[in-house]
Amino acid sequence: VRLYCARMESKGVIFRQLFEPVSSTYTYLLADTETKEAVLIDPVLETVDRDLKLIDELGLKLKLAVNTHCHADHITGTGLLKKKVFGLKSAISKHSGAAADVMLSEGDRVTFGKHHLTVRETPGHTDGCVTYVTDDQSMAFTGDALLIRGCGRTDFQQGCAKRLYESVHKKIFTLPGNCLVYPAHDYKGQMVSTVDEEKKFNPRLTKSVEEFVDIMKNLNLPKPAKIDIAVPANLVCGLHDV
Amino acid sequence: VRLYCARMESKGVIFRQLFEPVSSTYTYLLADTETKEAVLIDPVLETVDRDLKLIDELGLKLKLAVNTHCHADHITGTGLLKKKVFGLKSAISKHSGAAADVMLSEGDRVTFGKHHLTVRETPGHTDGCVTYVTDDQSMAFTGDALLIRGCGRTDFQQGCAKRLYESVHKKIFTLPGNCLVYPAHDYKGQMVSTVDEEKKFNPRLTKSVEEFVDIMKNLNLPKPAKIDIAVPANLVCGLHDV
Ligand SMILES: [Fe+2]
Ligand SMILES: [Fe+2]
Structure with missing residues (x-):
């Protein structure tokens, strides 16, 4: 059995990580190698054409576009x-307040071919943050709940540091130690x-938890540049019809 | 056997792809999970500290820093x-004209623990371009010889479109079809x-080949912004002592 990094073919999964540089957002493509059914996690409006070209070249059928949460820094490509x-159907947490075809909650499955992602609710950055975990628990798409050596901020939307801390410790740190963490963003060129x-x-x-709450209270970050257009847009799938 | 994307642990290899956004350069870290010996491909001066921090956290011993060629767009982190x-030793093709501890040529092995990369000479973008191929031929680090849906330019250094075409067709396109192509750069957020x-x-x-030569002749690209400082610096391991 040959093993691949970007294509876990012996597991029957095609996998690609993609990057949008303006918002430093990662989009993830997962597909079943046999049925060709594909799911896209956190697509960005500006890179929809790039993503669709790749999906077409790989011979995939995009069934579902899912968001880890209602983003404040970029407009989703879902719409x-x-x-x-x-x-194509869109999906997001039912606690996000956003519209989508499929409203997800704890334990729900996002299916592509004979594979699936399981939803773990990881609120704290926003109320509707979820982490998508592959069926073998080898990969977790953590959104802004857990970033590489960091985490999403908790000072806007429904941010709550204590809640984020509990989510990460109970829902992500309980995964297998070698489970790969794929975040929604990275600002230092780290990928996993x-x-x-x-x-x-x-x-x-x-x-x-006390120190964490204190750290998060004192970050003094500027307001995200796009928040006033991104959040209202993302509540309706990126300004486009749901 | 569990398979990982970023850590091919069942193969005994730790793997990480890293990005430097100013020059859009990918740096690759490969290490033996048992002996912890590591090699870094195409390190960038500006991200040396980030890379060393990761190497330290993963408990690795960096033995070799190798370049795919003498870069014109960024200063190498090797020095x-x-x-x-x-x-730590540096390595580069003996045809690069650059100084290093180890001068590589066709068929040479870059060893880390019980693993190795094999050197395939792929000139055309420069005289000293090489592609590093993992021992199982599952990954090829192609430098600027082959980019994702593109290739390095051939209008400066010792560029020769015909030679590049032959290199890619004879040395890279003859690898297994599912061999992953990891380039030195990408400008569209594609990683593999x-x-x-x-x-x-x-x-x-x-x-x-005739059409290719014609395409490459008519790209009309601007001169790389950093070429006049990067190339002389990279001839001596990034201005620092070899
Ligand atoms: Fe967010
Ligand atoms: Fe180059």
């Missing part, structure tokens, strides 16, 4: 994708981490 | 790494491709 791909690494080296989440 | 890591994909979809290298 535009729905206009361009017949039958593992649960073990973050449990050891995350400068915020290795602290006590 | 600075040698100053910071005792015993495969030999099969590039044989099918590369808009330049799927053409005849």
Whole structure:
């Protein structure tokens, strides 16, 4: 059995990580090698055409576009994708307040071919943040709940540091240590981490909950440049029809 | 056996792809999970500290820093790494004209623990371009010889379009179709491709050699912003002592 990094073919899964540089957002493509059914996690409006070209070249059928949460820093590609791909459905947490075809909650499955992602609710950055975990628990798409050596901010939308801390510790740090952590963003050119690494080296989440709350209270970050257009747009699938 | 994307642990290899956004350069870290010996491909001066921090956190011992060629768009991190890591050796093609501890040529092996990369000479973008191929031929680090749906330019240094075409067709397109292609750069947020994909979809290298030469002749690209400082610096491991 040959093993691949970007295509876990012996597991029957095609996998690609893609990057949108303006918002530093990662989009993830997962597909079943046999049925060719594909799911796209956190697509970005500006890179919809790039993503669709790749999906077409790989011979995949995009069935579902899912978001990890209602983003404040970029406009989701979900709405535009729905206009361009017949039958495509959008999905997001039912706690997000956003509209989508499929409203997800804890334990729900996002299916592509004979594979699926399981939804783990990981609120704290927003109320509707979820982490998508592959069926073999080898990969977790953590959105802004857990970033590489960091985490999403908790000072806007429904942010709550205590809640984020509990989500990460109960829902992500309980995954296998070698489970790969794929975040929604990275600002330092890092692409992946593992649960073990973050449990050891995350400068915020290795602290006590009190220290964490204190750290998050004192970040003094500027307001996200796009929040006033991105959030209202993302509540309706990126301004486009749901 | 569990399979990982970023850590091919069942093969005994730790793997990480890292990005430097100013020059859009990918740096690759490969290490033996048992002996912890590591090699870094195409390190960038500006991200040396990030890379060393990760190497330290993963408990690795960096033995070798190698370049795919003498870069014109960024300064290599090799020299600075040698100053910071005792015993570290640098390596580059003997046809590059650049100084290094180890001068590589066709068929040479770059060893890390019980694993190795094999050197395939792939000149054309420069005289000293090489592609590093993992021992199981599952990954090829192609430098600027083959980019995702593109290739390096051939209008400066010792560029020769005909030679590049032959290199890619004879040395890269002859690898297994599912061999992952990891380039030195990407400008569209793409991280990996495969030999099969590039044989099918590369808009330049799927053409005849005559058409390819013609395409490369008419790109009309501006001179790389950093070439006058980067090339002289990279001839001596990034301005730092070899
Ligand atoms: Fe967010
Ligand atoms: Fe180059």
